[in-house]
Amino acid sequence: MANGPFRIAPSILSADFARLGEEVENVIAAGADIVHFDVMDNHYVPNLTIGPLVCEAIRPRTKAPIDVHLMVKPVDALVPMFAKAGADIISFHPEASEHVDRTLALIRENGCKAGLAFNPATPLHHLDHVMDRIDLILVMSVNPGFGGQGFIPEALVKIAQIRRRIDCHAANGGQPIWLEVDGGVKPSNIGLIAEAGADTFVAGSAIFGARGADRSYHEVLADFRNALEPAARRAA
Ligand SMILES: O=C(CO)[C@H](O)[C@H](O)COP(=O)(O)O
Numbered sequence: 205m206a207n208g209p210f211r212i213a214p215s216i217l218s219a220d221f222a223r224l225g226e227e228v229e230n231v232i233a234a235g236a237d238i239v240h241f242d243v244m245d246n247h248y249v250p251n252l253t254i255g256p257l258v259c260e261a262i263r264p265r266t267k268a269p270i271d272v273h274l275m276v277k278p279v280d281a282l283v284p285m286f287a288k289a290g291a292d293i294i295s296f297h298p299e300a301s302e303h304v305d306r307t308l309a310l311i312r313e314n315g316c317k318a319g320l321a322f323n324p325a326t327p328l329h330h331l332d333h334v335m336d337r338i339d340l341i342l343v344m345s346v347n348p349g350f351g352g353q354g355f356i357p358e359a360l361v362k363i364a365q366i367r368r369r370i371d372c373h374a375a376n377g378g379q380p381i382w383l384e385v386d387g388g389v390k391p392s393n394i395g396l397i398a399e400a401g402a403d404t405f406v407a408g409s410a411i412f413g414a415r416g417a418d419r420s421y422h423e424v425l426a427d428f429r430n431a432l433e434p435a436a437r438r439a440a
């Protein structure tokens with residue numbers, strides 16, 4: 205298995221929006237690697253969240269990559285806006301784009317890494333013919349739209365299938381592709397998710413929920429890292 209190093213990406217969907225800049229600084233200072241930024245449009249998904257202005261506002265608060273997860277339809281008009289607002293990675297759902305290939309190219313032309321996101325019911329044939337054009341594959345382990353949902357265990361099979369495709373692509377000289385998992389990730393299941401082949405882990409409620417549980421972000425992130433230890437040792 206070729207799935208190290210491991211990266212933890214707190215989803216700011218569960219952060220305190222009234223103190224968002226501080227929340228971003230604190231969670232990165234506590235040991236997180238990436239800021240996961242969920243964009244929902246009340247059309248592709250029922251919820252409505254944040255856009256490029258908020259991305260621009262948090263950009264100066266951290267040097268960590270901002271990983272924009274677009275749950276919007278249509279996609280393309282937002283790509284240059286988020287690139288200009290400081291996004292580093294932009295992922296979208298293939299069902300939301302008329303031309304997946306064009307949207308992937310647009311993201312890279314705008315200087316960002318391009319990601320393709322798979323809902324629990326999205327078939328993997330969307331990866332056919334675009335493996336050389338993506339930097340990240342995002343596997344949803346909940347149906348998109350809300351934080352705080354339970355992890356759908358069938359996602360583990362999909363993660364393992366994608367890991368095999370990524371490793372085969374790399375063995376044939378292809379570029380590196382990150383495998384990110386999003387939805388219901390917790391210290392209790394992150395080890396299994398890593399063993400299935402993921403290297404990048406989004407967690408919203410499990411990290412920012414620390415506030416209500418009287419724990420620090422540092423303590424919660426240590427729980428995640430400890431739970432990753434056996435998989436990290438195997439991957440080394
Ligand atoms: O894309 C998302 C939902 O559509 C979020 O990133 C995801 O739900 C993270 O939140 P949690 O860890 O609480 O499940």
Ligand SMILES: [Fe+2]
Pocket residue numbers: 215240241242273386406
């Ligand atoms: Fe997300």
